[in-house]
Amino acid sequence: MRFESVNNAIEQAKVAAYALTGREEEYAGIPWFWSSQGTLKLQIAGLSAGHDRTLVRRDEPGKFSVLYYRGEDIIAADCVNTPLDFMAVKAALARRASIPFDDAAGPSNQLKSITVAPRNTEMSAP
Numbered sequence: 001m002r003f004e005s006v007n008n009a010i011e012q013a014k015v016a017a018y019a020l021t022g023r024e025e026e027y028a029g030i031p032w033f034w035s036s037q038g039t040l041k042l043q044i045a046g047l048s049a050g051h052d053r054t055l056v057r058r059d060e061p062g063k064f065s066v067l068y069y070r071g072e073d074i075i076a077a078d079c080v081n082t083p084l085d086f087m088a089v090k091a092a093l094a095r096r097a098s099i100p101f102d103d104a105a106g107p108s109n110q111l112k113s114i115t116v117a118p119r120n121t122e123m124s125a126p
């Protein structure tokens with residue numbers, strides 16, 4: 001899969017540099033993306049392909065997040081002017097941790113504080 005983003009370009013370049021210097025390193029980063037569109041800061045963590053339900057968090061105008069789940073697993077988030085949601089989901093994905101759907105539905109619940117321990121099972125491919 002091709003990720004056309006600044007972060008991916010940086011991470012892939014690191015892996016290429018490691019390979020050139022004889023260090024074996026696989027790219028294992030969490031895909032993420034940002035873009036500023038006027039007053040909107042768009043941040044995306046993870047890959048939403050294969051989701052089977054979504055949750056929209058919105059508690060004030062001009063800010064919202066869409067969380068994507070496959071089964072009980074959060075797999076991605078699209079965040080508009082909600083950097084805390086973005087950081088929480090990105091961190092949870094990196095740790096293979098869960099953010100329970102029902103708890104996340106409360107827009108005033110901080111995702112970071114409701115993130116629960118890393119899952120033991122491997123995530124299935126989309």
Ligand SMILES: Cc1cc2nc3c(=O)[nH]c(=O)nc-3n(C[C@H](O)[C@H](O)[C@H](O)COP(=O)(O)OP(=O)(O)OC[C@H]3O[C@@H](n4cnc5c(N)ncnc54)[C@H](O)[C@@H]3O)c2cc1C
Nearest residue numbers: 003004005006007008009010012013032033034035036037
């Ligand atoms: C309009 C647009 C908007 C984007 N917005 C975002 C965004 O909001 N967020 C985000 O994460 N990503 C965004 N991207 C994607 C992001 O810019 C690219 O994924 C990223 O820049 C790729 O980095 P790179 O280093 O691989 O290539 P590049 O950034 O394209 O760098 C390649 C460099 O190599 C140079 N070069 C090419 N050929 C040669 C040569 N023969 N000799 C010497 N130098 C050469 C080029 O001049 C260039 O400077 C956007 C892309 C576009 C086109």
